[in-house]
Amino acid sequence: MNLADLAWPELGARRLLAVPLGAVEQHGPHLPYTVDTEIATELCRRLGHQRPEIVVAPGLPYGSSGEHAGFPGTLSIGQEATELVVTELVRSADDFAGVLLVSAHGGNALPVHRAVRRLRYEGRNVRVWSPDGPAGDTHAGHLETSVMLALRPESVRTHRFQAGNTEPLPGLIDRLRAEGVRGVSPNGVLGDPHGASAETGHATLRRWTEALLEVAATLAEDGIM
Template identity: 85%
Template sequence: MNLADLAWPELGERPLLAVPLGATEQHGPHLPYTVDTEIAVELCRRLGRARPEIVVAPAMPFGSSGEHAGFPGTLSIGQEATELVLVELVRSADAFAGVLLVSAHGGNAMPVRRAVRTLRAEGRNVRAWSPDGPAGDTHAGRLETSVMLAVRPEAVRTNRFQAGVTRPLPELMGRLRGEGVRGVSPNGVLGDPAGASAEAGRATLDRWTDGLLDAAASLAGDGMM
């Protein structure tokens, strides 16, 4: 069920709520700004299809994307604001048995983690889940490009594929903190989109969906569905 399609008497009694968390930030020369949001929405759509009793909230399309500020068009609300928004959002969701935050943007990891810690300390049933990926293919590389070819192929500029930096993310973190993504990868890619395919994207989405379903089952077991 999509919350956007319901009127309040149709909500039912204390369902689980899934909230897609994304970002609006550059994704190299070949992908749109909305990649992370679109992936989170697609995963929640799949979750809702598999578990129709779960309510899916409208997506939160802005997050902590300061590392991409060197590229025009990136919109970021920063870590503190992201954390505060999530804390207040989940506090407002007491009509639900639990809240699952589905974040497809790595830059949201710290504020999401802090928000969940605060909320669980208050006794709220909340968890966060994020998709995984290779350490050397973390942004606009083969993985995300394949997923976007599966989700919205018309948005992928296949004639603009360019390799970026392919070193593992942990090796880049020091420079990323100091210089941002632009200082590390002038084209904004951390990975290489070459070889991306819709078939690989669908397989990745299937695997991620299995993990998300496990997270939802764990949340339901904690809290009362």
């Protein structure tokens, strides 16, 4: 059930709300800026398909992407604004039994988790879930490229595949925070897109959807449905 397709008398009472959280940021020389938003939106769409009582909100396409500022076209609202927007968005959703935030952008993690802590302290039924992936393949590498080949293959510039920095994120994180993505990977890739496939992308989306369904079930148990 999509909120964008409803008028208010059609909503019903005490449903769960799923909100996709994304970003507009560079994804290497071969992927579009909207990868994170597209992934979060697709996962919420699949969740709503399997759990029709869940209402899927329009996605929030901007997030905290300051680490990608070294590349043209990246649009970021920063951590403070992201935290504030998420906090006020969930506060406005008290007519719902609970809110599930689906964030497909790693840069959103800190501000969104801060918002969720505050909201839960205030007594609201809210969770955040993010897709997982290998530590050395965190941005525009094999996994995200495979998912985009499954979702929107025409957006993937296969002739521009380039390996980036494949060092696991824990070893990169201090430099990444100090220098941004451009400082650790001149082409903007953290991973290697070579060998990516739609088959891997479809399997990944199925796995992520199963994990998301488990979180939604927990959220529903805590709400009144």
